[in-house]
Amino acid sequence: MEKPPIVPQSEQGHKENLLERIFKLSERNTDVKTEVIAGLTSFMALSYIVLVIPFILSEAGIPQDAAVAAVIFSTVFCTLMFSLWANFPITVGPGMGLISFFTYTVVLGKGLSWQTALGAVFISGVVFFILTITGIRRKLFDVVPPTLRSAIGVGIGIFVAFTGLKNAGIIIPSETTYVTLGPMTEPESILGMAGLILASILMVKKVRGAMVISILLITVFAMGIGTTPAPQGLNDIVTLSVPDISATFLQMDLLGALKYGIISIIFSFTIVELFDNLATLLGLSKKAGLMDEKGKIPNLNQALKADSLGTMASACFGATALNTYIENATGIAEGGRTGLTALVTSGLLLLCLFLVPLVSLIPSEATAPVLILVGALMMSEIQHVSFDDFTETVPAFLTIIMMPLTFSIAEGLAFGFISYTLLxxxxxxxxxxxxxxxxxxxxxxxxxxxxxxx
Incomplete structure (x- = not known):
């Protein structure tokens, strides 16, 4: 009688051991199941970026299919570095504030081509990398007063919300008052307000993926009443091929950016990314229990290098500078403690490449409520602004109010820095x-x- 074959260690056990070695799960008091659930949760919370950010990029003239691919590839590239190199449970991708600055201030406001603007993004990434490897980046974070750091986030939030109100037709231009309330009986405005209320209710109820659900339901309703075309078949929703990124890949115009002399734009990209990204990264690391009692975070230098390299890669793909998504807090709240959480999220984002046709069907009134809600969420930083000292209050106010009124994040930064120093x-x-x-x-x-x- 033949002896039964020796059964090797199970494939599942091998995978778990490999994941343990890579991500140090037990050291951080977590396990594979917890990390997978955390990654799925983070994905549901931030998956709206696949729908909203390409739409904003398309307003700058970038082909929407290529914009979707650029956003996904840049997000996955940098997130994988955070996952496998820095072992952080954090997803990093093109930020809403920087996307708005790129489209509405640099391209539409100044009339630059999106290729030239991408050149500025790449150069800012190079500057960012130099600041990181020299250690200046950490020191620069301490330069800007806490009041201005908070005001920058609030100002960007109001700017993003203003853009959402405009896209929904709720706010329109006026010759006498510059802006005024739009016709609220128009289908676009009604759908925009309905989406805002729906998404808000879902968020209050703590429904995972509240923003995505709102976008999809409003899109379906818009199709039902005929304000946006409905898909005629499965091919109008799902594709079996990866969208063509050739329209944006390596299309940044470096010489054009340098020739134009857009030092202030590069400076603005760097400043916004520097303070918004680092502050969010530190806050999330503390929430995940990665910060020790002395304030030190393991592998922080790798994480900082990863997002500066990611910004350069993002410009090469055709997207903008990167931010650490605050939505990562949802995955961390579910127990995400290692890069495995980020690995799961990046894998799910890659699957979105096959939903590009669906993205092109989504109307602006469906994505506008998300912009408004993101602005509302960013308002929380106002609590850190000092209102007892006018030398703090006035610069914070000018930073916040000048961003939406000038339709420029950079102008708000300028007024904030100058007034703070002078006062x-x-x-x-x-x-x-x-x-x-x-x-x-x-x-x-x-x-x-x-x-x-x-």
Whole structure:
């Protein structure tokens, strides 16, 4: 009688051991199941980016299919570095504020081509990488006062919300008052408000993927009433081929960016990414229990290098500078502690490549409510603004209000930095202000003198 064959270690056990070695699951008091659920949760919370961000990029003239591919590829590329190199449970991709700045300020506002704007993004990534490897990046974070850091986030939030209100037709231009309320009986405005209420209710009820559900339901309703075309078959929803990214891949115009002299734009990309991204990354790391009692985070340098390299890669793909998504907090709340969470999220995002036809069917009134809600969520930073000291209050106010009113994040930054420095200096309260605020504010003033605007 033949002896039964020796049964090797199970494939499942091998996979678990491999994952343990890569992600140090037990060291961080987690397991595969928890990490997978956390990754799925993060995906549901931030999957709206696949629907919303390509739409905003398309308004800059980028072909929408290529924009979807660029957003997904850049997000997955950087997230994989966070996962496998830095072992962070964090997804990183093109940020809503930076996408808005790219489209509405740089391209539509200044009339630059999207290729030239991508060149500026790539250069900002190079600057970002240099600041990271030299250690200046961590030091620069301490330069900007906490009040301005918070005001930047709030201002971007209002700017994004204003864009959403405009896209839904709720806010329209006016010759007498500049802006006014649009006709609220139009189907687009009604659908926009319905989407806002629906998404808000779902978020209050803590429904996973609330924003995505709202987008899809409003799109279906818009198709039902005939304001947007309905798919005629499965091919109009799902594709078996990856969308062509050739329209944007390596299309950035570096010489054009340098020739135009857009130092202020590159500076703005760098400043916004620097403070928004690092602050979010530190906050999420603390929430995940990765920060020790001395404030140190393991592999933080790898994470910082990853997002600077990711910004350069994003420009090569055809998207903008990257941000750490605050929606990662949902996955971390589900127990995500390692890069396995980010690995799961990036894998699910890759599957979205086959839903490009669906994205092209989604009307602006379906995505507009998400922009408004993202703006509302970013308002939470207002609690960190000091209202007891006018030398803090006024710069914060100017930073916040000038972003939507000038339709430029960079203009808001300029007013905030300049007013903060001048008020502190002229009221005798400059003692605690970092010396680097002087050259930064001077650079903004010089730019106003020679270029008029940012």
């Amino acid at each position: 502190k200096l002229l009221t005798g309260k400059a003692k605690g202000m970092h010396w680097a605020m002087y050259p930064i504010s001077a650079a903004f003033i010089i730019n106003f003198i020679f270029h008029g605007s940012l």
